[in-house]
Amino acid sequence: MIDDTMQSEFPGVMGQNPDESSEGAAQYVAFVVGEQTYCVDIMSVREIRAWTGTTSLPNAAEFVRGVVNLRGVVVPIIDLRIRLDQGETDPTKSHVVVIVMIDGKLNGMLVDAVSDILTIKKTDIMPIPDTGGEAENPYLDGLISVEEDMVAMIALDRLIERTVVH
């Protein structure tokens, strides 16, 4: 018979910050690409690792740098700079890959550096204003003002759309 106390040994990750979630606040991992700071929900982040070379994938969209071996699992790496239409990253050893879980799939985001862990209330997330420009960025979910700086929240689910060119 399986002892039901076993379950308590495997607490769900969601249960770790009960106080904060009840106030509508959550933690976000902030990182830098170029001059801009971006963030993603900490719950979607699995690990952060240094950049290593990738194996390129034929017929993959340009923003997919290729795949890496993450302890036996093949994980695609997305160059966030290309995805956000800001050129291409020339990765060095100091560049960082943030491994995130998106819709049950592991993906790595190549960024310049991880900068902070932010605690943000849901109500502090502001919508992206309509700038009237045609190049509205579809990969951002909202803006947050942190000590005079603007942090843009990445829309993870849209980030991995159309990764293969058929």
Next chain:
Amino acid sequence: MDDIELFKKTFFQECADLLGSLEAQLGSLQSGDRDPELVHESFRAIHSIKGGAGAFGFRRLIAYVHVMETVFDLIRSDKLELSDELLNSAVRASDVLADLVHAAEVGQDLEANFESAAANDLAQAAGLDRDQSLFDTLASQSSTATMSAPPGAKRRCTIEFQPKYDMLRRANEPILIVRQLKELGDVKTMVDTSALPALDAIDATDAYLAWTFELETDAGIDVVREAFEFVEDDCHLSITFEDIADAAEPVLAASAGGETPAPRAISTASIRVELERVDRLVNLVGEIAIGQAMVSQQIDDELVKTHPRLVQELTALLAHTHNLQESVMAIRAQPVKSIFARMPRIVRELSDQTGKAVRIEMAGENTEIDKTVIEQLLDPLTHMIRNAVDHGIEAPQDRLAAGKPEEGLIRLRAEQRGSRIVVEITDDGRGIDRERVRRKAIDKKLIAADAHLSDEEIDNLIFLPGFSTADSISDISGRGVGMDVVNKNIRKLGGRVSIRSVPGRGSSVMLTLPLTLAVLDGMVVRSGDETFVIPLTNIIESLLLRDDLVNDVAGSGKVLKFRNEYLALIDLKQTFNIPAQQDMPNELAIVVEVEDGSLVGLVVDEIQGQQQVVIKSLEENFDVIPGIAGATILGDGEVALILDATAVRELNGRRPANSANTGKATMENQEIHP
């Protein structure tokens, strides 16, 4: 999930196996085999389902299975002859049984007399006329039992529970029982400590306490008893019900040791293991295989000279690792029987629905294939069988008019060919109406109106997305999902589908599937900066590309002269837009056999070696990439892509004039405007 739910889940898993086995036995009996063991096996399957149903209190299921059990018990003891009529009834009864089990599993309420026709039909066929009420009696009993506990009506249940000495020693925990009771309703608990000795006389493993629970619940006695299921033999238990409204007389009483379900036969020949555990093992062994590759790369002549013993032991270890890997993979292999066995029922039901007479013959059910492949094979296979009955086999009068036997025949066959499994579905129906397929393809703009296609090419048009030939959307097949979905699913598994058809004589669909999705022997090659793995089973020969072997053919690119044949040469650099490196004079060609049996030369820069690789899914975290069957991790920890030679050829045929630059440009364009 609490324990009971867990056990229930196991029960239904077992039921699935047992139903499969029952179906298989009945199928063999139907094909004329009268081996008594088949009857015994059927009886055992029915009996086991009944035992489990009893343990979990599925009354409706028990009542029904009881009829089947009775009939098979009579057959097994030679008191009843197994006539064809009886057998047919039994087969239909087993179909209904599967539905009942499913209903019990998902908690679905079937109509009141859903199963009575099948049960009575079986009882009648078995000549149990005098017992014709057998099922009705049982069924009404079961309904009274549930009647006495109408939903919503709370009753008071008094439970006296006194653990015996052994109960705690058998690792039973009374608190779990209390918790389970609490889930049923409000519980008032009274504990009797009178048997408790003085502190110094306490034996910690003994049970001294007794409890009386007063439970207000709308659950029936079966549900309450469930809480005590695992301790029933180790305690004194009495459960009494009374209605709260008029707390008069006890309705049902039961004491421990009464009608405990018969212990099920324990088979030591096999154990049930969660697939997840096997997968973990497979993954670990995969990692070991990668480690092994890393180690073998370190063995060089120098090491052989300086540390001969070490090398010797290492080599032995490598051999063991290889064996270990094969053994682990074998755990996942299962006979295709588990899905083949479901097909006769589908054919039966369809022939009833369509009014066609169809028989199915199966061969090679014991062919083993990876469990994941099996699971994903069920839907495509079902679809193709449905297609064969619905579109392939003609109506009886048409068959007679065409000089064929009235009964249509579908053959389902599996066999292993090298490292692949071939599953073939053949029908003797009308075959593919090529003119109609062609017209339809033109209508749907899948081909140009003036396209010249061979018969084979026309047949294979049905695999194109959006193609469906049924004129009316019938209930059976052709709801917009058609053979293109089959094709897609099979390709996802690394397999391939092809069809051959002779008008008026029938069609044959052939699936070729990889034996396992886990490992393959491959040749590691390099093209530009990229490393690829080519499955060894595809490779015929590798050779140096001498100038005199290569010719330019206008419009078709380069061809290679190979064994008196000219083969298409495909440069991987071109196919996958790989930038060429400077001075690369030593071009090599790997001659591979593609799915249709023809040969193709793949041009690469270097052969790096041969090794067994663990196949890693690209779809798990990414997506399917045309031309690529999967990925693997090489000895140095780098990811390499595994080529799908057939898909590479198709890729090349589709875009022959694609240079690296234009390829990249179109990609970007498509990406920017999603």
